[in-house]
Amino acid sequence: MEYTYDDDLEELCPVCGDKVSGYHYGLLTCESCKGFFKRTVQNNKRYTCAENQECKIDKTQRKRCPFCRFQKCLNVGMRLEGNNNNNNNNNSS
DNA sequence: TTAGCCTTGAAC
């Protein structure tokens, strides 16, 4: 058995770093990001970053910066509707 | 407002 989950594990959200529950919106994300992304996009939520929109999204700061969290969601390639955002991510099956 | 769990629908 190899315990290589020390640096980065494939079973972690590329957004917040929580444990993924499965494929959501085209990416492996956690239930939190799923509900957050849905609530944000489906309700046309509008957040504002108090800094430079470059906050580091972690499991502790993700709740502090919903704007940067949502930004990262799109940055990793999440899409709710037929929104096709051109973004290339390194993901090989 | 965020996270989690449950239910329903679609695809295979």
Place this chain on the structure above:
DNA sequence: GTTCAAGGCTAA
């Protein structure tokens, strides 16, 4: 008929 994903609802 079964499996996976998305959506909805509830709880903290």
